[in-house]
Amino acid sequence: MRRSHFGSPWLMLTPAISLISVFILVPIVLTVWLSFHDWSTQTGFGAARFVGLRNYEDLFGPISVGRDFRRAFLNTAVYTVLSVVIILPLSVLFGLLVHQTRVAGGQVLRTILFSTYMVPMIAVALVWSKLYSPTEGPINQILSWIGIGPQPWLSSPDTALFSLVILNVWQQIGYFTVLVIAGLTQIPLSLYEAARIDGANRMQEFFGITLPLLRRTLLFSSVIAVINAVQVFEPVVLITQGGPANSTNVLTFHIRRVGIERAQGGLGSAMAVMLMLSLIVIIVLIFAMARQKEER
Amino acid sequence: MRDGSTLFRGPNPRAADGLILLLIIAIAVIAAFPLVWMVLSSLKTPAESMQTPPVWFPATPNLSAYREVAEVIDAQRSFWNSFLIATTTTAGILVTSLMAGYAFAKYQFRGRDTLFAVMIATMFLPPIVTLIPLYRLVTYMGFNASLIGVIVPNLANAFGIFLMRQFIAGVPDELIDAARVDGASELRIVFSVVAPAVVPAIAALALFAFVYHWNTYLWPLTVLQGNSADYPIVLSLGRLLSYNRGAMNTGLVMAGATLAVLPPLVLFVFLQRFFVDSIVSSGVKG
Structure with a gap:
């Protein structure tokens, strides 16, 4: 470790830290501060009027502002949980398929899976909106070949949010598959050899060695998957506009609509604070789970 | 053999290998499909894009959309x-x-x-x-x-x-x-x-x-x-x-x-x- 007498660390740190402070840390503080104020985004911060907890009361109150926010919060929660619950097992399956070397094609599969992660979300949204088209889209056509009737996908409040989850899984799965592959390469081969000598079958190996040793990877994956999922925005702003019947109104879309487009900066900030607090709780819980298991 | 395949190796290794290959191909096709569809659609005429059921391959691929x-x-x-x-x-x-x-x-x-x-x-x-x-x-x-x-x-x-x-x-x-x-x-x-x-x-x-x-x-x-x-x-x-x-x-x-x-x-x-x-x-x- 170097001592600082070779030069002040601040010479090196100033560019990064001042940028992150001005453009991330100060805005976090401002978001919290604004959440206690009545403030139009069109005006300077000086025009903000202190209203105490009024914005939060509105979010939890019986008025439409509260109902819309709670619906957006619930939609985001459902979208996030479904995304994580689908992505994690699939990433393990795909990771095993890429990692194995008995059958060719693993590397090709990895390339294809990861290349979808490079595609701008906006293009993903555009393409899938056409794939989902009830009449001109190929998905319903393919389903009809195997005897499944046409699905409404994005045009029904019952299926729209889940349709967005599928789109999200398709775009993100390659990233999480690579994380799992990284985890798999860390597992010592000797563990499997020992298990085989003890007469363990393949299932026992998977649940006794592979899955437990992937735990850290999967915990990290779930944190990243949650953070990514709450950012869903492009398909909503471009295709569904939060509809039909508010079924795809999610927080990133809703906060931006309230705080930027409707210029209700104080109210939007209160929503942003609620999102931030929820994320902190979830991430702390995930890490606590990790620590608890590790101590056992 | 590496360990990734452990889950899939059943009592009959040859049949299991076939299954793994099939799975890899199926996943690759599904994953690549939206991007392939995107490129194919960009080469269709407006009339082809509107047809029901959809046309998969443009009769005469053309770049007019570009x-x-x-x-x-x-x-x-x-x-x-x-x-x-x-x-x-x-x-x-x-x-x-x-x-x-x-x-x-x-x-x-x-x-x-x-x-x-x-x-x-x-x-x-x-x-x-x-x-x-x-x-x-x-x-x-x-x-x-x-x-x-x-x-x-x-x-x-x-x-x-x-x-x-x-x-x-x-x-x-x-x-x-x-x-x-x-x-x-x-x-x-x-x-x-x-x-x-x-x-x-x-x-x-x-x-x-x-x-x-x-x-x-x-x-x-x-x-x-x-x-x-x-x-x-x-x-x-x-x-x-x-x-x-x-x-x-x-x-x-x-x-x-x-x-x-x-x-x-x-x-x-x-x-x-x-x-x-x-x-x-x-x-x-x-």
């Missing part, structure tokens, strides 16, 4: 804007991350670990949380509705600092000491001694940053309100969609999407090793 894209949006300008945003942002991230990563990896100073933890915490923050005040701050600075406003807030980020610290920690102290004995300044050491020793990490970070900022949508949409001349290609795609609502514009939209996808995809295909390596190191060591 010509139309150039007429509806200033595609050249949009591409240039995307390129400008992605390259300058990436350059900034590389410089700030190298310097800060060096300080966190090789200097001992009070509050270092706390400061590092605060920086890393920002990595987990979705941009929407700070969007409203950030929009106002950038307006105060006079950067509103300009490319500068798109670029400047993103010139440093926690992921870059984290990745650089991880890799610079592995650079031998003797290398740095030798440069100091030769009288090199600390800045010179960062850019001409440390940087060449972590080229793979720099390549990975550059690729990640370029692709991320080529693709990013929320912030440019917010800051460039009312200035469509400075739109990057991802924002111009949105304009394609609203240009002529309905099935008529499918070919147009798919052609635009194909164009927007190409740069990040081509970069990835040629440099995927760096992407994968950096995910592995940032994921596992993290």
